[in-house]
Amino acid sequence: MDLNSNAESYDVAVIGGGPAGASAAAFIVRAGLRVCVLEQKCFPRQKVCGEFVAPAGWSVFADLDIAARLHRVAGPELQYVDVYPEWGPELRGTLPADAAGCCARAVSRDVLDFILLQRAAELGAAIFQPAHVSQVRGGARTGFEVFIAGWPLPLRARAVVLAHGSPRLGAMNSPSPGHYRTAGRPAAPPSGIRDCLGFKIHLENVHLPDNTTAIGGVEGLYAGLLRTGNSALAPNAVHATYRPRACYNLAFVVERKLLRRYGSAAELYAHLRRRNGGFGRCLSDARLTGDFLSCGPMEPGVREVYADGRFFVGNAAGEVHALIGEGMTLALCAGQLLGRVISDHRAALAGGEDLAVVGEAYRDRWLDRFGSRLHAGNAFSQVLMRPLLSAVAATYLHAFPDVLNQCIRWSGK
Ligand SMILES: Cc1cc2nc3c(=O)[nH]c(=O)nc-3n(C[C@H](O)[C@H](O)[C@H](O)COP(=O)(O)OP(=O)(O)OC[C@H]3O[C@@H](n4cnc5c(N)ncnc54)[C@H](O)[C@@H]3O)c2cc1C
Numbered sequence: 001m002d003l004n005s006n007a008e009s010y011d012v013a014v015i016g017g018g019p020a021g022a023s024a025a026a027f028i029v030r031a032g033l034r035v036c037v038l039e040q041k042c043f044p045r046q047k048v049c050g051e052f053v054a055p056a057g058w059s060v061f062a063d064l065d066i067a068a069r070l071h072r073v074a075g076p077e078l079q080y081v082d083v084y085p086e087w088g089p090e091l092r093g094t095l096p097a098d099a100a101g102c103c104a105r106a107v108s109r110d111v112l113d114f115i116l117l118q119r120a121a122e123l124g125a126a127i128f129q130p131a132h133v134s135q136v137r138g139g140a141r142t143g144f145e146v147f148i149a150g151w152p153l154p155l156r157a158r159a160v161v162l163a164h165g166s167p168r169l170g171a172m173n174s175p176s177p178g179h180y181r182t183a184g185r186p187a188a189p190p191s192g193i194r195d196c197l198g199f200k201i202h203l204e205n206v207h208l209p210d211n212t213t214a215i216g217g218v219e220g221l222y223a224g225l226l227r228t229g230n231s232a233l234a235p236n237a238v239h240a241t242y243r244p245r246a247c248y249n250l251a252f253v254v255e256r257k258l259l260r261r262y263g264s265a266a267e268l269y270a271h272l273r274r275r276n277g278g279f280g281r282c283l284s285d286a287r288l289t290g291d292f293l294s295c296g297p298m299e300p301g302v303r304e305v306y307a308d309g310r311f312f313v314g315n316a317a318g319e320v321h322a323l324i325g326e327g328m329t330l331a332l333c334a335g336q337l338l339g340r341v342i343s344d345h346r347a348a349l350a351g352g353e354d355l356a357v358v359g360e361a362y363r364d365r366w367l368d369r370f371g372s373r374l375h376a377g378n379a380f381s382q383v384l385m386r387p388l389l390s391a392v393a394a395t396y397l398h399a400f401p402d403v404l405n406q407c408i409r410w411s412g413k
Pocket of ligand 1: 015020041048049051052164200251295298313322323326328330331
């Protein structure tokens, strides 16, 4: 493939402009390479997510010089996590701040993704929106052709970053589509947590302290509730007189068979309020400020990290169970890591060296940093989705509260 032909050409084409793609693009362009981002949706747009950003995510924002911008639109600092099991005692854990004293805070996804992608553009990445990538052809030796729906010619790139948030984009992920691996060897995703769908709703008038996030659920359904930042899409936000009310995010993961039994997200919401005492209290006077958004199915597990010129970041590389509330932070940190590795091997992307060397370096550092965290997070989620198991765990943790705080740290917080 001739990378010097007339078609538009870049060192790196990033597919997907979510937290993984936007942060990877920003760091790679900062390393001095020509980067484009292809995002199928126009921003701002909402997305199913609990919107919790751990301190490690905030340090990536600081590195990109957007922490101050995001602080202005974020929810308050989060210091506690209250656990509401269906049965057994309620618990309170502490969310650690990082060494610089930075705490977790939530940001509405429409605002967060918009600001992050805007930052990649400010640093020099070319952003194409809406641009739905239908196919990626090529490899490390030849370079890539990236086909975009409705474009007459493919775009060309020496390497591609797959940040499309999914394991299922067939031709794009070849040579090993839907391939799960642990350190060095292919592995099936953990059983029992796969056939789940995700929902999100924003609410007002929730009885929950500003500095606390609540987690818990009922059999087959796991929910997280917190005060988030205000959404740019709030009704009437355009009027000068508009004063936003405190906005809360309720996100839940539900097994498909439970959804079938209850029929709709609204019925599941009512079921959660009825059956879970803690959530019932918090949501007793709550008002929904929009419609339920849905996504799924979810596929937690570690997948591919590098394959023949394709670098995977965010959920495309590995997905931690949604109920751990770490996916965005992992995506942001992986974008930063990829930028650093590419910066260390700049010559390879500019045409000189073997791309496989860069790929192996990225894969090793990725597995080292995130591999065990993903597996630990997915193991915790198995317990949390089962009321009997979580009741036993809650009784134990009630007696040994330090163990709960240790579990919170193991999950990456
Ligand atoms: C119910 C639920 C609650 C969650 N709660 C939290 C939480 O509280 N905290 C947290 O950190 N994480 C949470 N997560 C996980 C988090 O949302 C994801 O891990 C995160 O969004 C992954 O980022 P990403 O950039 O990899 O993918 P995405 O955010 O999915 O971004 C991928 C982007 O690629 C674009 N795209 C896809 N296909 C194409 C294509 N063919 N061409 C062009 N563009 C394309 C999409 O439009 C999208 O914008 C939650 C998830 C769920 C489901």
